[in-house]
Amino acid sequence: MPNLEVDSENPAASQKLAGNGLALSAATLLAACGGGSGGTGDAAQAPVTRSPSAPISDVQAARFLVQAAMGATRADMQRVQDLGYAGWLDEQLAMPPSPSRWDWLVAKGFNASTYRNTESGWDAAAWRKMVASPDTLRQRVTLALSEILVGAIDGFIGGGWRTFSAAAYLDLLEANAFGTYRNLLQQVSTSAPMGEFLTYRGNVKYNAATGALPDENYAREIMQLFSIGLIQLNVDGTPKLSGGKPIDTYSQDDVMGLARVFTGWDYDLAGGDTSTPDFKRRPMKQVASRHETGEKSFLGITIPAGTDGAQSLQKALDCIASHPNVAPFISRQLIQRLVTSNPTPAYVGRVAMVFIDDGQGARGNLKAVIKAILLDDEARNPANTANPAFGKLREPMLRFTSWARAFQVNSPGDSWPVGNTSDPATRLGQSPLRSATVFNFFRPGYAPPSTAISSAGLVAPEFQITNESSVVGYINFMQKAVANGINDLAADYAPLLALADNASALLDELNIVLAAGRIEAGTLAMLSSAVDAMPRGSDSTRKNRIHAALVLVLAAPDFIVQK
Template structure:
């Protein structure tokens, strides 16, 4: 249950905003803030939505006041293309290079600051793609205690989420994190079944990042022998004598080929071929096990030995040893490599992966010809992921009018973008507390199918959660960046009549940011 690993999240800023740098007083701002002194309050994640009001933080939208340390609000008139002047669709600005660059960054990063956007616009579209794809992915600093997680010192999942979210905010290679997040939803595992009493879910994050832009065959092998995956889909318990079908089925149905491209007999056959892997043991896990064994008074004569690898360990004696058998129409004695080779040799595989990528990065309902074209090149380059991503971004379809604002930001993309735009990293913990309400908690997908996409993110309670997140962060931020240009930097200046009107009526930067984050324009990418 979610209570168990919940991390206390404080809604409050560490210090009252009025205590910050009062050396720059403002004539326009009240000298005494209208806010109640925040009291320290530790809340469970699920309480956060409710508590934001109860704790006195949820200042009504219209009553948001300028903080004492903020410069006076200049009501810069908001202008822009009226996005719905025809009443039908957003007016796409993608006929200009600068708008295409902004579109590309929304699809490949967690939002860009004005400076980042201007830099990319001066580089131009093609060069920006090169930089996004070719810059080696920056690794986050190691997660403290991650490698040593054990029964005695389990991973703190809340801190692990924060470690990743902070990296999303600060990384010089955000595209690498978008890809890592994409694979986390595709080759998914959850910490509940994997358990925090080992480093596996943390290692899985590192592995997906490391191979995020490699090739599909390499990726499938890494996924198959990933310790977290070995546990999540039970391959570690599968033996040649008595194979467990769980991983075999999902490997084909969800990870590579799609349903209907194989039979039940193929599931059983691949399960046989894939069997033989076990989870690795770390020294910390061995130590914790020994300690417990000694406490029970049955110290083993030969203590278990830790492994030095961060992958599964293959044990030949547990693998299948018998007569050849048929898998996807071919009879032989199969093993992990042969099964994966066979899967990537299937016609269904390249289109299946391509469609997943396209619906996540480009458009919700791509036509078959577009998928086939991209898939052919993907397969021809031995499933090179960089090629696929470049092909997607360079395709005319990616920047077609119909692709403009055609995707819904996932909750993590939405929240990280908002925090980044607001320019106060101290509110990062608000992201943690709002994952569940919006439907996307890191390391905790709803099922082995990962997270749904696009329209699935829109429901009565998720829209409420997004609005409440906007209120929460603009209220909790110690200081906020000027919002004067927010509608240009973050919304292309393409605004609905209502958004335009409300932004112009806003009386301070916080209110304007809140409207930007709550607006339909900002939900889209």
């Protein structure tokens, strides 16, 4: 394959493809991404009326899967066309979970004591599910939840076995991805990994003799990040105002009162000890002698003195989960992770109403919420593909899985050696469950400063991890993965061989499967000209042409910006 590698020491420099005049400029690519990111605010496109029985085109099916899946194949697109959008969602929602990360790690022997103080096995266990699990909707929602209820392997500290803490936590999110948000909060709040990450495992009550107070970390973050946010919201996600100013959702007194609930929780070592990782996936247990039994007042409620730890937690989570902010706060973030960075208030409001009541009296039914997000007219309306204020930057992990799933990437040795892809200069700049902080890889309200996006009052969260270095690192990493695989990890390009001698046909296919038909005709013509200048006629030259075409599409702003 011709060398497309961009100079990471000089990221603004352009490298030409085999002298054909096609330049990949990191600075140009970054600027182009900025022009297409963001979402729709007041400039929402008018809804269109479409027959529910109207055929779904290839482009429409591919676009739906960009939002709903970890990647798409022609077979996946055909399934959407056969079942319809709602039918495909119902099939995915009913699909049994694929084997867990935990069980794969045990089968591979990573529970041996030699691995206790390492992270060995984690990246393979995580990427294996993201790339190959058939329950693609569940994997996409699990990824979204992991970026809202954030935990990270480097913060899972206590008792060793960080790999198994990470597996237990992501398996927990996956197991509850289609349940209720109230139950998800329960599972997260009693999980050993979260107890480690936000430092309330072993949390003790107030000590009058020493002045020690309960750790407030989780009490603050469960409100700020996991449920209600910092300011009071209307059901459509817009701020409630008093005197023209937003209204806080909680105070420091609320944090202090809620922190008393999260005292006395610790590992459940029943039936064993820390010599095996099993305690990492058992819910934490309550140690009565460490629990604060006095009154606990927060968010307008008071848990009476003498209430035990388990009951206190139930009452606290019932209070939090029923707060009016939860529906718009969580609905908006799920829309951001799946569809668009800037959903209209009307879109948020429609989804939030389903969160409040799924039509059968249930609150926080994530199955219903996910369907509402993906079937909403704002998500499905094809007019929004032409709206420059609609869409989102694809996060790097999803760019990788889009390629991997489209071409049946597999690991014959079942080793899944993708590795830690966190380095932005040489890899993706993002890796599963490796956020540096509890605030995720990027904040939902981030707007790149001094850009048209921020000037328009829009946000573009993924741009917080996007810069010239990361753009270059991504392209170089993908070039190597496309052409050479990663150790035994390899793609199957056999279906493309028959198209390889015809650059236009090859690029048309890649445009549909990877970019949902978003790459404009002028760009396709330029790419086609570059690929057509390469040798053809043999299997080796065809493979080179496929590799080059793939890298060019994966680097194209119209692929990187999801519409």
